[in-house]
Amino acid sequence: MKELKRRLEAEGYNNQFYCIGSGWGAISDGFALDITPQGFEFFYVERGQKSTIQCFDNEADACRYTYNFLANEKWSKSHLVGFFDSEKQADECVSWLQKKGIEYLSDTIPYGGPNDVRYRVFVFGNDFRKVKELRGNGF
Numbered sequence: 094m095k096e097l098k099r100r101l102e103a104e105g106y107n108n109q110f111y112c113i114g115s116g117w118g119a120i121s122d123g124f125a126l127d128i129t130p131q132g133f134e135f136f137y138v139e140r141g142q143k144s145t146i147q148c149f150d151n152e153a154d155a156c157r158y159t160y161n162f163l164a165n166e167k168w169s170k171s172h173l174v175g176f177f178d179s180e181k182q183a184d185e186c187v188s189w190l191q192k193k194g195i196e197y198l199s200d201t202i203p204y205g206g207p208n209d210v211r212y213r214v215f216v217f218g219n220d221f222r223k224v225k226e227l228r229g230n231g232f
Contacts, residue, residue, distance in 0.1 A: 094126065097156040101163065105218035110169050113159070117143070124166070126159045135159050171198070172221035175214035178204075183212030195220045 098113045110123040117125035117138055125143070126135045133155035136143045146162075149155035163169040174197075175186040183199060190197045197216050204211040216224055 094128075094152060094156060097126070097160060100160065104170075105172075105221060106163060106169050107172050107221075110166075110171075111159075111163060112138075124159070124163065124169075126155055135162070170218045171215045172217070172224075173213060174216050174221065174224050175199075175212070177212040177214075178210075180212055183214055186214045190214070190216065190224070193223065195223060 094113050101111065101113070102108070109120060112120050112123065112125040112127075114127060117127060117136075118141060120138050121141070122139050123137075124135070124146075125138055126133060128134075129148075131148065133149040133152060134145055135147045135149070135155060135158060136145045138144075147158055149158065174190075175183060177183045177186070187197060187199055195216055197214055199212065199214045201210050201212055203209065
């Protein structure tokens, strides 16, 4: 499981979306792989409650399944880099990302109700490292 943790980190998966090993109680909504007395369990966590997806007898199969599952889950590599209360701020962020050639996704959500919109901007994979590095130059 250590190798899986290293690989997910190196490939820019968002560690707020998954947990490998103990400590899965710290994620509010995501996926986890942990060792149990019966073997290895891959499960979904939502609000501290877990729902088993698959159980395995050996670590190699459990890690392979977990990696493939996360690789096919769109949001597993997403990183929120902007949360704005104005469309203008979000547009400035998007413009900055476009100039840097960084792939992004932006959307809106009702925050305090349908008339209280927030604008979110996400980047994927290791692009969050680029944003973190370049952000000191401002956007």
